[in-house]
Amino acid sequence: MKKDHAALADKFNQDEPRVDWHDETLWWIRQKRDKAAFGIPEWEELRETASRIKFNVLSNLSQYLEQFEKAALDNGVQVHWAADGEEHNRIVHSILQKHGVDRLVKSKSMLTEECHLNEYLQEHGVEVIDTDLGERIVQLAKEPPSHIVLPCIHWKKEEIGELFHQHLGTPKGNADPQYLTNAARLHLREKFLTRKLAITGVNFAVAETGEMVVCTNEGNADMGAHLADVHIACMGIEKIIPQRKHLGVFLRLLARSATGQPITTYSSHFKKPRKGQEMHIVLVDNGRSRQLGRPEFRNSLKCIRCGACFNTCPVYRRSGGHSYHNAVAGPIGAILAPNLDMKKNADLPFASTLCGSCSNVCPVKIDIHDQLYKWRQVLVKDGYVSSAKAASMKAMAATLSNPALFKIAGKLGRWTIKHAPFVVNNGLNPWFKNREMPEPPKESFREWYQKNRSGTPQPSAGREPQYKEPSKSKIPH
Amino acid sequence: MSANNKSMNDLNSSLRGGGSRERILTAVKKNQPELMTLPVVKNFPQGFSSPVEKFSEVLKGIGGSVYEVANYTEVLHILTANFPGANRIMSTVQELSSINKGDTGYEDPHSLEDVDLAVISSPLAVAENGAVWTMDSLVPQRVLPFICQHLAVIVNKENLVSSMHEAYDKIGNADYGFGVFIAGPSKTADIEQSLVLGAHGPKSMTVFLIG
Known part of the structure; x- marks a missing residue:
């Protein structure tokens, strides 16, 4: 049996100073997010607008998908539909075969992680180079990313130095981020210049215009796509937004929520292939239409993958991304994963304190902690949790009532x-x-009450509790 | 839709893996909730009084440099002084063509890999986040602003807007093939959250506000 979240978190927790370091690093990013969000007086109104746009998208998705497809075809882009991860992988592979390509560059796409595209292509003799620095690091280490925005947040620079020494030939013992980044720059530039095919993810796809927007800080999606003869963009069907002007709302929220930046360095709008280039879009369902049919859980499809819920989550910060054994970790991953495989991921909705911080920072106002709670009920009722857990919860319910x-x-x-x-x-x-x-x-x-207060008058109902002003210095921020 | 069109569409669908297309669309249609209204996006007027000041402050904060200049001659002086070692310079800005140096061919995007400095123009810049917009109609090869070692962008002060909402108002339904907002030099913080400028793209970004 595969290890569950608790067992994997145990492993992560063996190195206590490392857990503290992981925890503090992510909390620092959460604080940067706060600073950026508080700098925008209309922040809450923006979240509300984004949330309502996404509600509209989910309620009209079939029409928007057709509208997007038509616009993209008119733009000269080839559109493919994949019912599941397996079909997505086959489609991508067939495009490679058509062009006789057996090596490619790929920028960050959590969808391709979800579909296990890299493994599939490698099994078919295709070399995939992940070009986001963090993803390249975990790829060299033969690990999956541990965070959707910060793939190697669990790695120390000394370890990256050693990894680069082994794979890229940097001097042993050099752990300077500037030096190591430059080594990766030179290593990956050669890949960009020699690979004929580039895969990217998609942050937003505009139904009205058929264009898709890809956001990066490194510029790796652009270096790949603009140099390659063939560009394949892979996206989940929920990435659609109705109109171009809605990008204004989402691009204001995305980077501020993710890292506290006012916007990512590059927000690239791909509409038509460049002259002589071939552009493909693969629209992937892989359980999304099923999730859309669950009224309690469909809001999870509003997610724009900013990672803010990861950074604020006390459980994620102290258990690490790999303990979630799912492409998308953290609170949002824990509500998406049971839809993909209820049995395998039944432990994830329990990896939470239900403190609600995830819902509070979510830029599209997903009720993440409510959904975690609701998943627990579904999973227990449908018999997906261990009999010991179910029995102890039953005993607890009996005792409390x-x-x-x-x-x-x-x-x-x-x-x-x-x-x-x-x-x-x-x-x-x-x-x-x-x-x-x-x-x-x-x-x-x-017992104390019966001894000391029994028979004495009840405290007056209308009396306000005394509120003590907390000391100013203790208020965070 | 005429019968002919319909059969053409069916043919197209089957060529694109039509089985899944229909299945997905049917499932989505069945499972999507009742229509919810699309909200009106407000313009959210920004609180700052000077877009130029805000733009400069934000862009410097994310690793860029900003110069307010009166004319192209000033731009030339600054670029020449700041990039003395550049061997290959490509300007897409007519007024600055005298700065071009080395091979000026654009045919193959790969041939741009040794461009030290690229100079491009932007018809639109955004004060709230320090981003400049450019499109493929203004850049002969899409990869140019990404592959160069250093990037300089010329923006007319008049083309500075306050927010992303205003920016998209100005972009409207422009029919570009590729468009991009660029905010600062290429960067990464993937190694222990230490900020490093020059991940894959330009190591520096200089914006000239003209006018």
Whole structure:
């Protein structure tokens, strides 16, 4: 059986200083996002507008897809439809075969990760070079990205230095980001100049004009696409937006939410192939139409892949992207993954504290934490969680709904922690990991209340609780 | 739709893997919720008083340089002083053609790999995020502003707008083949979040605000 989130997080948690470093790095990015968002007085109105545009898209998707297809065909772009990842991979491969191409460059596309395109092409003897620096690093290390925007956020520069020493021949021990980036620049420039075919992802596809927009900071999508004879853009069908002017809303939100930048360095609008070039778009469903049919979960399709929910999530920051065993990790990944494979991903909606921070930072206002909670109910009801988990949740529900049972359970718990701590203080109890069990209270609140307040008048109902102003220095930001 | 057109369409669909196309569209149509209205996008007037100041501040903040100049002669002086070692310079701006140096051929995009400095013009720049817009009608090879080692962009001050909303108002339904917003030099922070300028594209971006 494959390891679940908890087991994989355990592995990540073995190196505590590294977890702290990972946690702090992502929180720093979250703070940059805050700074950028607070700099825009209309931020909340922009989020609301983006959210409503996306609602409209989902409610009219079939028509927008046809409109987009027609416009793209008119622009001289070839359009393909793939029902699932397998078909997507076959389509891409058939285009390569048509051109006799067995090596290519690819810029970041989470969709191709979702479809496992690289593995598929490699099995068919095709060499794929990922050109985003972070993706190239994890590719050389034979790992998947651990974050959709920051693929190698879990790597230390010394490790990257060693990796480059082995693969790119940089001097041993050199871990200077400037030096290593330049080494990658030279290494990848040679690939851009020699590969005849480039694959890119798509951030937004405009139904009205048939153009697609690709956002990068490095310029790797453009270097690939403008030098190649053939450009294949792969996109999920939910990437459609109705009109060009809607890009104004989404491009204002995307980079600010992702990294705190006012906009990515490049926002490239690909509408027609350049002279002599061939351009393809592959529209991929792979479960999206199914998710669209689930009223509680369809809002997850509004996602614009900014990664803000990753950076703010206390569980993601402390468990790392690989613990989610899914192309898209983090809170949004945890609500998308069960739709792809309920059995395999049944653990992911439980990898959350339901604190709601993900929903608060989401630029398109997806109710992520509500959906995590709803997935848990679906997964338990449909029998996708372990019988131990289901039984313990049932026992918990019974205890909480029965006052007498609750009383006994509380007594038993306090007695156990006091007199037989080894029963809970052991490796079998996951709640004990990285925690000390609390001192057991002498009595329950109920017992205390009966002793001290029973028979005395109830506190007056209308009395306001005393609010103490928190000290200014403690307020974040 | 005439019967002929329809059968042509069916033929086209089958050539493009029509089975999946129909299946996907049918499933989407079946599962999409009731139509929700498309909201009106407001123009969101920006709070800053001087777009020129804002543009300069933002672009410098993301690693670019900005010069306010009166005319092209000033641009020439600055570029000559700032890039003394450039062996190949390509200007797509007529007024600055005297700065061209080395091979000026555009036929093969790959041949541009040794361009040290590219000078292009932009009909539209955005104050809120320091981005300049350009299109393939203004750049003989799409790859030019990406493959060069350094990029200079000429913008008329009159063409500066405050926000992305205004920018798309100006772009309207322009029928370009390729268009791009460029905001600063190519960059990455993939190695431990250390910002490095010059990932794959230009290591520097200089914008000249003329007028």
